[in-house]
Amino acid sequence: MASSLSLRAGLLSVLIFAAFVGAWQWATLPGAGPGGGAVDPEYAALVSGAAAQGAKSAFPTPADVAATLWGHLKDPFYVRGANDQGVGIQLAYSLGRVLVGYLLAAAVAIPLGFLIGMSPLTYKALDPFIQILKPISPLAWMPLALYTIKDSGVSAIFVIFICSLWPMLINTAFGVASVRKEWLNVAATLEVGAFRKAFLVILPAAAPTIMTGMRISIGIAWLVIVAAEMLVGGTGIGYFVWNEWNNLSIGNIITAILLIGLVGMALDLALARAARLVAYRE
Amino acid sequence: MTDKPLISIEALARRYPKRGGGETTVFEDLWLPIQKGEFVCLIGHSGCGKTTILNVLAGLDQPSSGSVIVDGREISGPSLDRAVIFQGHSLLPWMTVLGNIALAVSSRRPEWSRETVRAHCQRYVDLVHLSGSEHKKPAELSGGMKQRVGIARALAIEPKMLLMDEPFSALDALTRGSLQEEARRICRETGQTVFMITHDIDEAMLLADRIVLMTNGPQAKIAEIVENPLPRDRLAASMHRHADYYPLRNHLLEFLVTRSKSFASEIEGRPYDPRKPAVVRPRATAEDPLPAAASI
Numbered sequence: 001m002a003s004s005l006s007l008r009a010g011l012l013s014v015l016i017f018a019a020f021v022g023a024w025q026w027a028t029l030p031g032a033g034p035g036g037g038a039v040d041p042e043y044a045a046l047v048s049g050a051a052a053q054g055a056k057s058a059f060p061t062p063a064d065v066a067a068t069l070w071g072h073l074k075d076p077f078y079v080r081g082a083n084d085q086g087v088g089i090q091l092a093y094s095l096g097r098v099l100v101g102y103l104l105a106a107a108v109a110i111p112l113g114f115l116i117g118m119s120p121l122t123y124k125a126l127d128p129f130i131q132i133l134k135p136i137s138p139l140a141w142m143p144l145a146l147y148t149i150k151d152s153g154v155s156a157i158f159v160i161f162i163c164s165l166w167p168m169l170i171n172t173a174f175g176v177a178s179v180r181k182e183w184l185n186v187a188a189t190l191e192v193g194a195f196r197k198a199f200l201v202i203l204p205a206a207a208p209t210i211m212t213g214m215r216i217s218i219g220i221a222w223l224v225i226v227a228a229e230m231l232v233g234g235t236g237i238g239y240f241v242w243n244e245w246n247n248l249s250i251g252n253i254i255t256a257i258l259l260i261g262l263v264g265m266a267l268d269l270a271l272a273r274a275a276r277l278v279a280y281r282e
Numbered sequence: 283m284t285d286k287p288l289i290s291i292e293a294l295a296r297r298y299p300k301r302g303g304g305e306t307t308v309f310e311d312l313w314l315p316i317q318k319g320e321f322v323c324l325i326g327h328s329g330c331g332k333t334t335i336l337n338v339l340a341g342l343d344q345p346s347s348g349s350v351i352v353d354g355r356e357i358s359g360p361s362l363d364r365a366v367i368f369q370g371h372s373l374l375p376w377m378t379v380l381g382n383i384a385l386a387v388s389s390r391r392p393e394w395s396r397e398t399v400r401a402h403c404q405r406y407v408d409l410v411h412l413s414g415s416e417h418k419k420p421a422e423l424s425g426g427m428k429q430r431v432g433i434a435r436a437l438a439i440e441p442k443m444l445l446m447d448e449p450f451s452a453l454d455a456l457t458r459g460s461l462q463e464e465a466r467r468i469c470r471e472t473g474q475t476v477f478m479i480t481h482d483i484d485e486a487m488l489l490a491d492r493i494v495l496m497t498n499g500p501q502a503k504i505a506e507i508v509e510n511p512l513p514r515d516r517l518a519a520s521m522h523r524h525a526d527y528y529p530l531r532n533h534l535l536e537f538l539v540t541r542s543k544s545f546a547s548e549i550e551g552r553p554y555d556p557r558k559p560a561v562v563r564p565r566a567t568a569e570d571p572l573p574a575a576a577s578i
């Protein structure tokens with residue numbers, strides 16, 4: 001029953017995908033779809049050149065994108081000058097920034113969240129600050145970062161740091177503060193020392209909540225890096241997308257979008273795996 | 283009874299602020315000495331403050347006034363000398379059976395090597411008949427098995443005193459019966475001093491040397507202390523045949539059903555010393571050698 005359900009679900013997925021590609025193919029046929037017919041003058045001004053003439057749609061067909069994708073996957077790590085590097089290299093730049101910013105944030109947020117969660121006083125005292133800082137778009141920090149740090153690469157990492165910080169901080173503090181009273185009573189009656197209590201009782205008890213925060217953070221960090229790199233330029237998958245927009249290479253943009261989605265999914269899956277390692281059943 | 287008690291509850295009181303001002307007194311002026319090697323059960327209705335008393339004895343809760351004296355000194359917090367078996371089993375769910383017990387043992391004996399700790403834990407796992415389940419997590423155990431782990435964890439630290447809060451109340455009758463027998467065997471063999479809370483009369487009759495009767499709250503009092511007249515080698519399966527069984531049982535039942543509510547009017551106009559509540563030993567009298575079974 002379960003296998004037949006996943007079989008049918010898989011079949012349906014394939015059908016949806018086929019329908020999507022079919023619609024795409026139809027929309028990009030010469031003379032059909034949004035690319036054909038009358039050309040909006042503003043649009044023509046924006047994209048200029050032959051693409052706007054309507055002779056052939058500027059939007060690539062599925063086959064074009066597949067070919068572009070294949071081209072990138074065949075040789076993802078080439079370097080032909082500063083502005084022409086393989087998509088694999090660009091992704092590696094982005095991943096590197098995300099990981100550095102994220103790990104720095106974890107190194108700050110988890111110990112700090114632990115202390116906040118242990119002390120109801122600091123929990124209450126810091127709460128208004130966290131509540132105000134949390135909803136700020138991380139990109140709003142960018143000018144401040146560029147001004148003070150004066151390095152675009154480090155600024156991008158700082159933005160990742162800031163956006164990863166809050167979910168981990170809040171979840172750690174919450175997880176630590178809501179460790180079951182029973183378990184703390186067990187630790188108390190067994191006279192478990194402060195250090196052992198922190199690592200053997202509180203940390204494992206709060207670990208699933210902390211992992212949830214880490215998973216939210218990595219998702220946000222990956223969302224934000226693309227925008228940050230569009231702003232700071234130079235390298236990275238966000239810069240790649242922006243650069244290809246300037247080159248009007250829609251095929252490359254779609255390829256990049258696809259890869260961004262895949263990497264994001266892989267990051268999420270990796271953290272879901274890690275979360276399963278620290279999960280416990282009561 | 284003239285020996286210096288192992289632990290002594292003296293003038294204990296617990297009050298909570300009432301909503302809208304004032305205070306509720308859960309209990310006050312409670313006195314109770316417990317001798318070494320004694321098994322004492324506290325019986326009372328839900329809400330009369332039994333768990334609160336146990337938490338104070340454990341050092342997890344502070345009384346509003348009064349104190350608990352151990353070895354001539356007032357207790358100031360939890361101690362490995364007083365092991366607690368909680369109402370819920372309170373095992374750490376991310377640790378195995380052995381891990382849960384080892385946490386306790388290595389706190390008690392920080393100087394012991396891993397191997398020694400392990401061997402010691404294994405002895406207590408075997409004692410509560412859990413051999414083979416050492417590496418299971420609590421979620422993989424039945425309710426009775428979890429409670430056994432709780433018992434093993436408490437015994438493994440070789441405490442001076444065992445505090446139990448309705449340890450068997452969440453179990454089915456069959457499991458409860460066999461665990462009660464085991465608890466009795468272990469405590470008798472090791473001469474363990476035990477303070478146990480229950481609301482189950484048969485449990486108290488089987489396990490306790492003395493049964494402390496507590497009136498209903500608020501302002502709960504110790505109404506009476508009942509000495510168990512049944513022979514020390516009693517068994518759950520056969521103790522009901524003893525002549526003193528029904529007198530004792532009826533006495534306890536009578537207390538829970540009516541006297542626990544009406545105790546205040548019972549002592550009205552009569553002297554009542556909270557330091558020395560009446561001590562009774564219900565026995566079959568000559569005119570009443572084998573009373574008919576209790577009506578309830």
Ligand SMILES: Nc1ncnc2c1ncn2[C@@H]1O[C@H](COP(=O)(O)OP(=O)(O)O)[C@@H](O)[C@H]1O
Binds near residue numbers: 298326327499
């Ligand atoms: N934090 C609290 N605030 C106010 N009242 C409380 C609090 N904790 C317990 N109580 C009251 O104290 C009484 C005794 O509780 P408890 O010791 O758990 O009773 P028992 O274990 O006998 O059922 C109850 O009537 C309960 O309402």
Ligand SMILES: [Mg+2]
Binds near residue numbers: 447
């Ligand atoms: Mg209770």
